[in-house]
Amino acid sequence: MDTILIVDDEKNYPLILSAVLQEEGYETLSANSGPEALAVLAESDVDLVLTDMKMPKMDGIELLQRIKQSDPELPVIMMTAYGTVEKAVEAMQKGAYNYILKPFDNEQLILYVAQAVAMYRVVKENRRLRSAVASRYSFGNLIGKSKPMQDVFDTIRKVAPASATVLIEGASGTGKELVARAIHFNSPRRNQPFVAVNCAALAESLLESELFGHEKGAFTGAVSMRKGRFELADQGTLFLDEIGELSPALQVKLLRVLQEKVFERVGGMRPITVNFRLIAATNKSLKEEVGRGTFREDLFYRLNVVPVVLPPLRERLEDLRPLIAHFIAKYADERYGDIPVRHVDKEVERLFHEYGWPGNVRELENVIERAMVMCSGDTIKAEDLPKDFKQNIYKDSVLKLDDLPVQATLYETLAFVEKEMILRALRKADFVQAHAANLLGIGKSGLNQKLKKYGIDVAEAAENR
Structure with a gap:
């Protein structure tokens, strides 16, 4: 809930303003003078200050200047009588967000307040992000x-x-x-x-x-x-x-x-x-x-x-292990502190290396998080993986043998399987031959020889994927 500090030496205005603003869902604090307002600001998180212009001890402009010294971005709206509009304009030049004339129009007041508070939310969000620089954005979430x-x-x-x-x-x-x-x-x-x-x-x-x-x-x-x-x-x-x-x-x-x-x-x-x-x-x-x-x-x-x-993730599978460790640590610490998951077993690693990861790192993170919820021990196993993910792995790994003749010889069958494996590797590698060779565990020159052997045109295969 957004908090608004109302500063006025007249007792009635803070009461009236509080009633109007609380009805709009804001929390309100009040102070009868500039020094009292500064004391409140030192102890409370405030999202907007509404202050009168003319007050004893410290007027609105001096209070504005003091506020801006400690928090230059905290919005301040000045309340002023018609005769002191020039002072309000001066306050705007010194950093006030806006000003409103007494007696004020409720709708105009609510509009100004909503605009100022929305602006300060953006400021606070950027502050939050800046405070996370060291742990989150110094390449911390970029793993590889x-x-x-x-x-x-x-x-x-x-x-x-x-x-x-x-x-x-x-x-x-x-x-x-x-x-x-x-x-x-x-x-x-x-x-x-x-x-x-x-x-x-x-x-x-x-x-x-x-x-x-x-x-x-x-x-x-x-x-x-x-x-x-x-x-x-x-x-x-x-x-x-x-x-x-x-x-x-x-x-x-x-x-x-x-x-x-x-x-x-x-x-x-x-x-x-x-x-x-x-x-x-x-x-x-x-x-x-x-x-x-x-x-x-x-x-x-x-x-x-x-x-x-x-x-894409399929082109940097050596990053799978550090990425898996990163996501397990992230969700164990941030959301599932009571879940002792710390590892994935060898079968899961094998499945992850065989999969093409069309959703890339975002898909990996989703799979890890869901598996952690289902895991009953400290190690994610194949049975903990999401059902739809396992179905995708199956589709990705099964060779299509429908066109293999029933009476095929052993040599013909092996040649058919080898060709299908090459085509599957090309699809998983997005038809980048070096990556396909890596998936097949052979050299690029070896892949070129097999492409010629089976008459596979990579460009044509990519068009007909």
């Missing part, structure tokens, strides 16, 4: 000893101190947002906001308002001005996930913001200047989208300053 992941870590270390735009490409579930957060929290902007937007989650009209913000009355339902993600990310980092889903119209508008660092809110005319670092992510190949004409080439080059490609 494999060469592809070590290359990713090396890129993060090099790019984090700069302000260059980063484009992260990788399939769903590979950890694109974790990379974005790692870059931000290891950069000079670490103490500024990290603002994330999923471009695929909102309709075009809603996404435009989400990014640019809107002015009051810009469209039906726009009852007040709202800052967009560009403004909220000012001086920090803006993370645009699934950027390949942007419509052509929004691509043009985003390009202008990246080029000029200036935009207008929806329904507004005033240019707003921002300074943020952009990190974009996509599960598509934007270069291919450019070739198809669905993504602007000039925007692609603006985004692709520093590319980071995240490999």
Whole structure:
């Protein structure tokens, strides 16, 4: 519940304000003077201060300045009589969130309060994330000893101190947002906001308002001005996930913001200047989208300053063990402290290595968490794995022998099985021959010989997958 501190030397106003705000679901505290308000703030978590302008001992402006010294982002709304509006404007210039005239209109008061509290929630969330930097985002949630992941870590270390735009490409579930957060929290902007937007989650009209913000009355339902993600990310980092889903119209508008660092809110005319670092992510190949004409080439080059490609889990199976240990530790400590799970047995490891992991690291985490709930001892066994996962493993591992002639000789049967195993390995490796050879336990030259032997055209097989 959000807490509001009401400061006024008149006894009636705090009582009236408390009644109005408590009816809206807020918790209220009160103080009769500036010094008393500072004492309350020192002992309580407060999300908004409503203070009168004219008070003995310490007026509203002095109280505002004292508050901003200890917490520059805590919103303060000034209450003032008509005759002191100039003072209220001065307070706004010194950091007050807004001001309201006495006697106040309840609806206007509730609106201002809701806006200020919502803004401060974003501030608190960013503070919470910043406090987790050391344990969570210094590559802590990015697990991997494999060469592809070590290359990713090396890129993060090099790019984090700069302000260059980063484009992260990788399939769903590979950890694109974790990379974005790692870059931000290891950069000079670490103490500024990290603002994330999923471009695929909102309709075009809603996404435009989400990014640019809107002015009051810009469209039906726009009852007040709202800052967009560009403004909220000012001086920090803006993370645009699934950027390949942007419509052509929004691509043009985003390009202008990246080029000029200036935009207008929806329904507004005033240019707003921002300074943020952009990190974009996509599960598509934007270069291919450019070739198809669905993504602007000039925007692609603006985004692709520093590319980071995240490999799918099937291409870094040597990371399975550290990932498994990481997720077991995470859920044993965070959610299931009474469950003593600490290991997986050899059969589970074998099944994990045989599986193609279409959902990548996210799927592995889900399987581990569900297995921990079902496990009755300290070691996850095959019977603890989710039923649907075991069915997927079965589908992934069974060879299709339907086309094998009933009267096939032993040689013909072995040749048929070998060809099917090669095709299965190619599918699991997404038709990357080096990875398929690794899955088969043979060298790439050995795989090439067998491809020629069985007349397998890899490109054709990929098209007919």
